Amino acid sequence: xxxxxxxxxxxxxxxxxxxxxxxxxxxxxxxxxxxxxxxxxxxxxxxxxxxxxxxxxxxxxxxxxxxxxxxxxxxxxxxxxxxxxxxxxxxxxxxxxxxxxxxxxxxxxxxxxxxxxxxxxxxxxxxxxxxxxxxxxxxxxxxxxxxxxxxxxxxxxxxxxxxxxxxxxxxxxxxxxxxxxxxxxxxxxxxxxxxxxxxxxxxxxxxxxxxxxxxxxxxxxxxxxxxxxxxxxxxxxxxxxxxxxxxxxxxxxxxxxxxxxxxxxxxxxx
Amino acid sequence: xxxxxxxxxxxxxxxxxxxxxxxxxxxxxxxxxxxxxxxxxxxxxxxxxxxxxxxxxxxxxxxxxxxxxxxxxxxxxxxxxxxxxxxxxxxxxxxxxxxxxxxxxxxxxxxxxxxxxxxxxxxxxxxxxxxxxxxxxxxxxxxxxxxxxxxxxxxxxxxxxxxxxxxxxxxxxxxxxxxxxxxxxxxxxxxxxxxxxxxxxxxxxxxxxxxxxxxxxxxxxxxxxxxxxxxxxxxxxxxxxxxxxxxxxxxxxxxxxxxxxxxxxxxxxxxxxxxxxxxxxxxxxxxxxxxxxxxxxxxxxxxxxxxxxxxxxxx
Numbered sequence: 001x002x003x004x005x006x007x008x009x010x011x012x013x014x015x016x017x018x019x020x021x022x023x024x025x026x027x028x029x030x031x032x033x034x035x036x037x038x039x040x041x042x043x044x045x046x047x048x049x050x051x052x053x054x055x056x057x058x059x060x061x062x063x064x065x066x067x068x069x070x071x072x073x074x075x076x077x078x079x080x081x082x083x084x085x086x087x088x089x090x091x092x093x094x095x096x097x098x099x100x101x102x103x104x105x106x107x108x109x110x111x112x113x114x115x116x117x118x119x120x121x122x123x124x125x126x127x128x129x130x131x132x133x134x135x136x137x138x139x140x141x142x143x144x145x146x147x148x149x150x151x152x153x154x155x156x157x158x159x160x161x162x163x164x165x166x167x168x169x170x171x172x173x174x175x176x177x178x179x180x181x182x183x184x185x186x187x188x189x190x191x192x193x194x195x196x197x198x199x200x201x202x203x204x205x206x207x208x209x210x211x212x213x214x215x216x217x218x219x220x221x222x223x224x225x226x227x228x229x230x231x232x233x234x235x236x237x238x239x240x241x242x243x244x245x246x247x248x249x250x251x252x253x254x255x256x257x258x259x260x261x262x263x264x265x266x267x268x269x270x
Numbered sequence: 271x272x273x274x275x276x277x278x279x280x281x282x283x284x285x286x287x288x289x290x291x292x293x294x295x296x297x298x299x300x301x302x303x304x305x306x307x308x309x310x311x312x313x314x315x316x317x318x319x320x321x322x323x324x325x326x327x328x329x330x331x332x333x334x335x336x337x338x339x340x341x342x343x344x345x346x347x348x349x350x351x352x353x354x355x356x357x358x359x360x361x362x363x364x365x366x367x368x369x370x371x372x373x374x375x376x377x378x379x380x381x382x383x384x385x386x387x388x389x390x391x392x393x394x395x396x397x398x399x400x401x402x403x404x405x406x407x408x409x410x411x412x413x414x415x416x417x418x419x420x421x422x423x424x425x426x427x428x429x430x431x432x433x434x435x436x437x438x439x440x441x442x443x444x445x446x447x448x449x450x451x452x453x454x455x456x457x458x459x460x461x462x463x464x465x466x467x468x469x470x471x472x473x474x475x476x477x478x479x480x481x482x483x484x485x486x487x488x489x490x491x492x493x494x495x496x497x498x499x500x501x502x503x504x505x506x507x508x509x510x511x512x513x514x515x516x517x518x519x520x521x522x523x524x525x526x527x528x529x530x531x532x533x534x535x536x537x538x539x540x541x542x543x544x545x546x547x548x549x550x551x552x553x554x555x556x557x558x559x560x561x562x563x564x565x566x567x568x569x570x571x572x573x574x575x576x577x578x579x580x581x582x583x584x585x
Binding site: 244 | 288289293296300307408410411414416427428520521524528555558
């Protein structure tokens with residue numbers, strides 16, 4: 001097994017497992033406010049101490065993993081679904097339609113996600129849905145380009161030509177012959193986009209444009225911790241470490257999977 | 271060269287128009303009534319209608335877009351609803367914070383990445399190289415705003431060497447520069463982590479080429495080879511990535527200004543959202559997006575200045 005896949009897999013597995021476990025069990029109720037025990041250092045009762053309201057930090061971090069994974073999953077899933085659909089359609093139909101769809105992705109790629117989230121937040125007010133939409137929108141063109149490029153390769157293969165000669169429709173060829181050829185590329189790219197989505201969610205939640213209170217999220221925990229930097233700087237350490245672990249995990253897993261599935265790209269980075 | 275510049279400039283103008291249309295469309299076509307947003311749901315329908323009239327919202331969409339973009343070209347971005355001041359006045363007031371921050375971060379990123387990337391390439395396969403690669407892998411995963419918080423903990427809370435945030439204004443140049451050191455570093459270092467990897471691999475690629483071996487063989491010193499032959503040729507892929515990173519740096523200022531409470535354009539944008547000042551948001555988003563487009567235009571020009579052979583190929 002490649003070390004990148006192993007290390008990445010372990011980190012991703014740990015974050016995912018934490019998120020799953022937190023659904024049924026956390027050491028304390030993450031919402032339980034206990035002002036008498038606020039800003040406590042780590043202890044046997046509170047493994048990582050308590051925050052400014054006396055809430056258990058370890059429990060908050062565990063539930064925070066849920067927010068990160070959920071947002072990443074929904075936004076990358078939506079982006080992949082729309083992007084792959086666009087890419088496959090562009091590749092199957094070709095011509096002026098393909099050209100104009102690709103020019104649209106050029107504009108979308110050039111447009112920073114944060115600015116999109118900001119505009120949507122200004123119109124609809126900040127919310128989790130707005131954050132997910134904004135992140136999905138930036139991942140979409142990446143998937144569209146990737147799936148179009150890979151699908152175009154598949155369309156030029158002889159067995160695809162044979163299938164067309166035998167009377168399969170464009171839709172049939174796309175579903176039965178093109179899609180199976182691009183699935184592994186999509187999965188690899190999705191893994192890398194997960195890392196980008198987790199960073200974006202953290203930044204948006206930190207700015208108050210993502211996960212809304214009282215739902216715990218790593219980005220929002222950092223924003224709250226910043227008020228207490230002089231009193232309890234340790235509050236600002238843990239959520240950041242969680243973000244880094246998740247991002248490194250998905251980055252390494254994605255890189256490792258890409259190297260494993262495509263030896264020509266070995267050692268290259270985006 | 272002149273023809274190339276003219277064509278590039280035409281593309282720039284078209285891209286800026288496309289970006290402005292996208293911004294306008296998102297802010298105006300999506301369901302949602304600005305008058306309702308500004309006045310709140312408790313307002314009377316009469317008040318909403320009056321405000322719609324006052325804001326010119328009853329004109330056709332195309333007319334409103336042309337009015338908006340036409341006025342913007344003369345520097346008139348309208349009046350901010352919440353500040354009751356021209357948007358241009360607000361922008362000019364905040365620019366002396368954001369512009370130096372972005373420029374300092376870009377410079378710091380380039381210097382750090384080229385230095386570390388060269389160092390790693392020159393020690394290819396040895397512990398120094400390995401250490402820098404591990405550091406950059408971690409650096410890529412660090413959110414810039416968290417790095418900012420860590421820098422505050424280290425330099426402001428623990429060492430008390432630099433201010434934790436705020437900006438005194440350029441009347442006190444020394445204090446102003448001190449206030450920008452940590453924000454610029456937080457912004458630059460994360461981007462430098464990405465760029466360092468590109469510098470390293472690009473330098474390693476060039477080092478394998480024959481003319482580098484020839485230069486060494488004819489007796490040029492190691493440093494002279496790097497300065498005269500390796501670095502200039504390694505710059506092309508580096509510049510490409512820098513162009514992509516400028517977008518991250520520009521939007522990064524929005525986040526970092528909020529971390530360090532700097533009164534720049536990014537903070538103004540967030541106050542505009544909090545105040546539901548849609549026209550200010552629209553103008554600021556256009557400015558940020560335009561900055562990204564113009565930065566990429568400058569990168570395209572830089573390519574040709576560095577490597578005239580590319581003039582034909584970039585068409």
